[in-house]
Amino acid sequence: MELATLCVFVASVRVVPNRSQFFQYETVSLDCGEPGNSSEWRVKRKTSADINKECSIAWGKRNGSQCLIDDLYQSDSGVYWCESGDGECSDAVNITVTGGSVILESPVVPVREGDAVTLRCTSRATSSANLAADFYKDGLLIGRSSTGDLTLRNVCEADQGFYKCNITGAGESPDSWLAVRAEQPESVRSSLANILLPVVGACLSLASLMLLCLWRSHKETDTEPTLYSTIKPGAT
Incomplete structure (x- = not known):
């Protein structure tokens, strides 16, 4: 959005x-x-x-x-x-x-890779917690539950998608998007920082050196004396 x-x-x-x-x-x-x-x-x-x-x-x-x-x-x-x-x-x-009569209860915010996510199929028509439900991801059946709950363990990017559920005799829920956010380990972030900082520093030093060389070259061109010919007209 x-x-x-x-x-x-x-x-x-x-x-x-x-x-x-x-x-x-x-x-x-x-x-x-x-x-x-x-x-x-x-x-x-x-x-x-x-x-x-x-x-x-x-x-x-x-x-x-x-x-x-x-x-x-x-x-x-x-x-x-x-x-x-x-x-x-x-x-x-x-x-x-x-x-409608059925909703899928799923996290509204993105979940992190490695988390366990529980999807719950709920019917408005009954308060019973034991509702047999079918669960779908991107239109494909991924599991059945006699309790109305389905837990996705150790989620990864492949688990991202549209989910819905169906309770026989009650109806089907709308689709909900489950987003999975990749989380870099602290060690990876530290390693990237240790690699990138020296590279950035070297690039800045190289750029400064090039600017200094250009400045010196420009200065020498401005101060270089002009040589005139001392040969007199008509001289051989």
């Missing part, structure tokens, strides 16, 4: 409850607050009805850096993010509101 304004990404919007799919008429809270940060954060969104609209102006109820939507409608489906008065912003998250 391309934000409507240019900003520096420094924070993450927090969604409570932490999932990307909601039933119609549910309540969701989005929080932009960063502890100790005096900047004034505000939640904004892009939906079919609102483009780059701020919370409490055309939708939601604002309380400081938080935004509350009491009754979700399908028209609230869209992209949400945070912005501050200092030109900072958060990553964007996608929220889907369905009028």
